[in-house]
Amino acid sequence: MCAIFGIVGEYDEAKAKRALALLSHRGPDYCGITQKTNLFFAHQRLSILDENARSHQPIKHENILLSFNGEIYNFKELKQELSSEFNFKTQGDSEVIIAAYLKWGADFALHLRGMFAIALMDADTLYLFRDRLGKKPLFFMHQDSFIFASEIKALTPFLNKTQMNEDALMSYLSFLAPTAPNTFFKGINKLASGEYLVLKNGQYEVKRYFDLLDTNPSIITDRDEALYTLESLLKESITMRLDADQPMASLLSGGIDSATINYYAKHSGVNLQTYTLGYENFAKYDERQNAKETADFLSLSNIDVEITQDDFIDASDKVLDSLDEPLNDPASVPLYLLFDRIKRDGYKVVLSGEGSDELFLGYRQYFEFLDIEQMSKLSNKNWLKKYFRSNYSQNREWEYYKRIFDDTLLFRTSGETFTDLQKNALMKRNVKDNQALKYLKTYRDRFEASPHTDESIWYSYIDLNHFQAEQFLTKLDRVSMAHSIESRTPFLDHKLASAVFSLDPKLRYEDGVTKSLLKQIMKPHLNEKILNRKKKGFSNPYMEYLVDSKKLELIKEVNQQTGMFKPKELDELLNSASTGGFKQHIWGLYVLSVWLKKWIV
Structure with missing residues (x-):
């Protein structure tokens, strides 16, 4: 796991090196730079496999330069396949990318199984790849020169001036994070998951090389066959991710996802050290007892880390700064503190359970949406449409039924926060109803053009592409890499995900049970208590902390300077914080205010 950085075109060497240094936390073990006229190509290395200097990057082969961030889990199989055509000199996975490119050209990424952000320079052509499910980030900007980096912080020094991207703001308010290709910094873009970019002769083009919707639907219709296929792929995915030359740990909650990962790791002969978060004086958020029961059942060593309000508040500014731009996920702060402890204990690789909910329908609301979808079939619904239109409510349930009776898209990611009508009521601008749909349009267009018709596939598809890739995985990447730790997510293996999309959706x-297939897979291996434990997620007392510490005053302070929101409506929203109302909305405004204060006002 590392950082990639480069400039194609004119550059100032000192400025380029200062920007590169801003990424040193992602790769503290070695810094490599290749320079020539109109090219600065660099890499910050975090050594996980083949720590020898022979695997330092950038790697050069004839006219090819490679800077790669990530892990290729099938590199040994690829190396064996390609060994007759390429003279390998290292024991790591990076060199395999060059060999694969020489054999398959730009299609080489289709042969990789793993997580990656890749920069490959072939003579005068630059290729940038982001992995299929968006686990590794890749940002770029094109002014006089073309510049790319693993994090935004290495690109901001090259902005002529800092301006906020309005599309990033509006998509963030709607869906917790800016939708690709937007970032909050006007002029800085990001690749979406499954995309690659080609730069040649000063012009670039972004293309898509992978889409889960390309999987044919309902190839598997038998439940027993589905369980066998998914269990085989899940076990394989976890086992592949146990390969490292560094000590490895795992996150452990009280739920089925982390228990599954640790069960198969142990089954493969690896006893991972596990870590669990707890909160002082907030038992309702605490999973330490549940995690202990799981650890005892699986005979795992578990360390619990307790967070106090002071810990949370003291770390929050540092955490939000590490994210580079607003991200509405309050779990980022406690997760940052947890990784801090893991780093101090000497671990450089951590396994985590992201992706299971989206693949196996782990959110109860998926089932609620499927029920609501049925109302679209009502033949006489005009009077209901008029009724909902004339009886406005801020409650999201009102919004959902209105959409059904209006014949507009119901499900707009699990991360939907502010509806368009809520934004219109709060902001000093006219926000039209359904305006936010433009940020989901490319995804919805692909879905409607695909052979998939079951709306549950749409739920998983948009959540994997945005809710997961641009929120959860962004959070995980930044807070883990801030501590020079590589995070691996076995549920987000593209073969496993494709297999899920190939099932009969029903x-x-x-059976109306969340994660039904996963629970059936794990029934022989886990006890009933773990299998059926109520989902908590990564919940934490962030709003209680903000209210008690009076941090919410920052929102009003910044709004006085920006005039973005109506004061009266903003006050009403903030007043609901003490009663636990609109928590996600308010945290999102707080995070936004922190960023605005640093960069804009």
Whole structure:
């Protein structure tokens, strides 16, 4: 796991090196730079495999330069396949990318199984790849020169002036994070998951090389076949991610996802050290007892880390700064503190359970949306449409039924926060109803053009592409890499995800049980208590902390300077914080205010 950085075109060497140094936390073990006229190509290395200097990057082969961030889990198989055509000199996975490119050209990424952000320079052509499910980030900007980096912080020094991207703001308010290709910094873009960029002769083009919707639907219709296929792929995915030359740990909650990862790791002969978060004086958020029961059942060593309000508040500014731009996920702060402890204990690789909920329908609301979808079939619904239109409510349930009766898209990611009508009521601008749909349009267009028709596939598809890739995985990448730790997410293996998309969709939800297939897979291996434990997620007392510490005053302070929101409506929203109302909305405004204060006002 590392950082990649480069400039194609004119550059100032000292400025380029200062920008590169801003990424040193992602790769503190070695810094490599290749320079020539109109090219600065660099890499910050975090050594996980083949720590020898022979695997330092950038790697050069004839006219090819490679800077790569990530892990290729099938590199040994690829190396064996390509060994007759390429003279390998290292024991790591980076060199395999060059060999694969020489054999398959730009299609080489289709042969990789793993997580990656890749910069490959072939003579005068630059290729940038982001992995299929968006686990590794890749940002770029194009002014007089073309510049790319693993994090935004290495690109901001090259902005002529800092301006906020309005599309990033509006998509963030709607969906917790800016939708690709937007970032909050006007002029800085990001690749979406499954995309690659080609730069040649000063012009670039972004293309898509992978889409889960390309999987044919309902290839597997038998439940037993589905369980066998998914268990095989899940076990394989976890086992592949146990390969490292560094000490490895795992996150452990009280739920089925982390228990599954640790069960198969142990089954493969690896006893991972596990870590669990707890909160002083907030038992309702605490999973330490549940995690202890799981650890005892699986005979795992578990360390619990307790967070206090002071810990949270003291770390929050540092955490939000590490994210580079607003990200509405309050779990980023406690997760940052947890990784701080893991780093101090000497671990450089951590396994985590992201992606299971989206693949196996782990959110109860998926089932609620499927029920609401049925109302679209009502033949006489005009009077209901008029009724909902004339009886406005801020409650999201009102919004959902209105959409059904209006014949507009119901599900707009699990991360939907401010509806368009809520934004219109709060902001000093006219926000039209359904305006936010433009940020989901490319995804919805692909879905409607695909052979998939079951709306549950849409739920998983948009959540994997945005809710997961641009929120959860962004959070995980930044807070883990801030501590020079590589995070691996076995549920987000593209072969496993593709297999889920190949099932008869009803197999996932017909019995009305969340994560039904995963629970059936794990029934022989875990006890009933773990299998059926109520989902907590990564919840934490962030709003209680903000209210008690009076941090929310920052929102009003910044709004006085920006005039973005109506004061009266903003006050009403903030007053609900003490009663636990609109928590996600308010945290999102707080995070936004922190960023605005640093960069804009």
